[in-house]
Structures are given as C-alpha cells and as structure tokens.
Amino acid sequence: MSRTSRSRRAPRAGEPCPCGLPAVYGDCCGRFHAGQAAPTAEALMRSRFSAFAVEDEAYLLRTWHPSTRPARVEFEQGMRWTGLEIEAVTGGSPIHRDGTVTFRARYAYRGQPGEMREQSRFVRHEGAWVYLDAIGG
Template sequence: MGGVQDSSPPAFSGNCPCLSGEQYADCCGRFHRGGSAAPTAEQLMRSRYSAFVLRDAAYLLRTWHPDTRPGELELDPATEWRRLDIVSTSRGGPLDSEGTVEFKAHFRHDGERGVHHETSRFLRVDRRWYYFDEAVS
C-alpha cells in the first residue's frame, strides 16, 4: 500500500463504535469528517478507536503527532475490533497540553479473541490533540 488513497471517512450509521452511547454522526463521526476536533485526549482516543473499527487510516494518520507518525498505515482487514474500555485518564482536558489514556481494546483476529491494553500519550498542539506514542513504564 503506497500511503493512504482516500481521505473521506467510511459511511457508517447507528451507535458509535466507541460505545459512548451516542449516534456515530454526533460522536466520533464529526471528528472523522473534520467538522470539529476532539476537545480532550479521551475523546481523541475514542475517535481513533472508532477509526480502527471503520478502517479509516487517513484519520489515524491525521491525528498522529508528526514526530512519531509513520509514513503509511496499513490496517489488517482480519482484525475485528469489538469493544473499547477506558481504564483511566490523566490530564488531557481542554486546557492541558498533554495527557494519557489507558484503555483496553477487545478484538477478534482469525476467530481468536484478544485484548490490546495500552496507555497512550497525547499532546495538544495549536489547540488540537494528537496521539504521540505508547507510554512505557
């Protein structure tokens, strides 16, 4: 795959994949469409999870800090993301410049269940949140 070809988000309706309880269009969909930016690190984390569910690599790259962003991103179509659990957040509010979100993303890959457990670091630059990297303890 030579980079990301299509920058338009995939069509999706119904409840948001991030499990906020809101409709996708009113939740992560507004961030995916570019109509607004996630105001907190947790909301960016949720929108990035939803982008994995919908295989929206363009959004993932757009919200990845340029210092750590890969040149391209290929998403595995055999991975089916099932549920997001936010374990904890630290800072990451509208007035913060950094924050962390610990989460568990449940998935199935080739029929096997798995959990991706990570504490992600986020930075806010020019009033926009970006995923920076995985915090290593």
C-alpha cells in the first residue's frame, strides 16, 4: 500500500474537515490521509470517519489492523456521512498501547437521515495507531 492516499471526494483546500473539528481538512484529517501518523486513537477515529466521508479506501486499509483488515472497503452508493460526535474515549493517548472510542456517526442514505453508534477498539501496530474492531454497535 502506498503511504499517501487518493480519495474520490477530498474536500478542497480551506473547506471544513468532515470530522467536525473546527479546522480545515488539510490541517486536520487531510494531513493523516497524506501520510502523517495520528497521535491518538481519537485522532485516528476522526480521520477514519473523514476517510469514509471522502471515500479514501487506501487510508482505511492502511489504518486497519492486519488481523481484521478486509481485502477491500466497499462504499455504499448513495451514502453520505454528515457528522461525527465522540461520546467517550478510554486510553488511546500517546503513552497507551490500546484504547477505545465510542462515537455516533450521522449519515444520509439516498436522502434519508440515519445514525450509527459504535465503540471502536484501537491498538498500536508497528508503532502506529490502527483500528482493530468494534464492540457492539
């Protein structure tokens, strides 16, 4: 896999980041999509949400633990991710080896609004944070 990613819907320079933080995409999740390592599990979670929003398959695969990584990431036609709310974080700091992030993600699927809730587990792999799996949903 390449170190940098190409997405089909990357925001233009100066546009807000899909993850919801008050920053532009390039200064927020875009830098992680371009190859910089996320310093915390929460930052990785936010950048993965943004990767789903911009359909950046390479980034999603690169930040997925090899033991649970699928061969491909399929993007649902008609799905648009519209918002992210972080509810809780345990561990996942620069000094931890694992952590969880509980979140709510809002979307519109073929014009109909929806929401999913998940607690994601993250671990360090070769020094970098990666997504391991979800607990519940």
